[in-house]
Amino acid sequence: MKTLNDFDFNNKKALIRVDFNVPLDEDFKVTDNTRIVSAKPTIIKILEDGGSCVLMSHLGRPKGVQDQFSLKHISEEVSNVLGVAVKTVSDCVGKEAEAAVEALQPGEVLLLENLRFYSEETAGDEKFAEQLSKLGDIYVNDAFGTAHRAHASTTIVAKFFPENKCFGYLLAQEIESIQKVMETGEKPILAVLGGAKVSSKITIIENILDKVDHLIIGGGMTFTFIKAQGGKIGDSICEDDKMELALEILKQAKAKNVQVHLPVDVLAANAFSNDADTKVLDVTEIPDGWQGLDAGPKSIENFNKVVLESKTILWNGPLGVFELPTFANGTIALGNSIAEATKNGAFSLVGGGDSVAAVKQFGFEKKVSYVSTGGGAMLESLEGKTLPGIAAILD
């Protein structure tokens, strides 16, 4: 398999699938440009080789052509991040797009219009992929965030470039980070899984039980495990139909020699509100009318010890309702512990939508080893799935 560095892009046009599905405010200004910044090294390498870049992406989930999802809204931000003028075109296939690519000179960047203005994109339509394939000499996939979608631009198009396809630097780095945790990680390996529900994490838990030495379970998931073991959880969030599964997971963990760490205490509240009355309670002794919304001080201390003893750390999902400042302490404390472990030489990977949001909000982004740009793509990777966008390049 060829890497980006195996290609000389001099006088070549690179067709690059990026994931510029970035958040916009009501004035269509980009509010988080991480995904654009992350794609920059690949684009710059190609321009420095003397090539040109044809960037293709989706934005949102439009139904047909909808102006609010036009990529023209982000072209200025892309240009600012790259430090290069960015040309735009009002289509992503067909005569107009082809003419714009034809006119592109070495050192220039063209941003195509939103791929999802065509339903053929998400349908993985082969003819549409073939039309896209006319827009470049070499296909580069750097869209990790969309690598779990078998869409025309992420997967199908690769077959039209049998010899001329590769991952961009970002996608290669994402794959390497996951491998560092799931395959080559230095022991002891720890996974911290938080977030709201057990049901959305089951496959991940089952997959990682074969890889990790320690598993911290926190956040809303906690209470399904505690109730299943006979604890009183009051009004805390719980999935009753997953209690048997929770017990099964604990059994499997024991059989596989994985140490599971659950909170022993919680910060409970008498309402789901930042201004609610709060008290620290034993996690198995929460009375009706109260709900656990964050890890308690003893739990935080226990988790800190496990984190500091680990050499490889995966973090997915917050430890509490971090969006409300009253219940953000557990998540902040965990971030601090992971930052300290990282400083001491551990490898730490943060992935998943809400944990990445928490890491950014509390300023841990530069203090962990790697923050993934993928939400769903990261979760599916942790479930052990081979992502179609990755498989299409490896093929």
Ligand SMILES: Nc1ncnc2c1ncn2[C@@H]1O[C@H](COP(=O)(O)OP(=O)(O)OP(=O)(O)O)[C@@H](O)[C@H]1O
């Ligand atoms: N004790 C709790 N009670 C209720 N909700 C909680 C609790 N702890 C955490 N949460 C909520 O869980 C949500 C995050 O859950 P989710 O499973 O989506 O996390 P994630 O894995 O980081 O994100 P994603 O699934 O998007 O990758 C947050 O909105 C947070 O408020």
Ligand SMILES: O=C(O)[C@H](O)COP(=O)(O)O
């Ligand atoms: O933001 C994401 O997770 C990716 O861009 C994929 O978007 P999608 O869930 O609409 O396919």
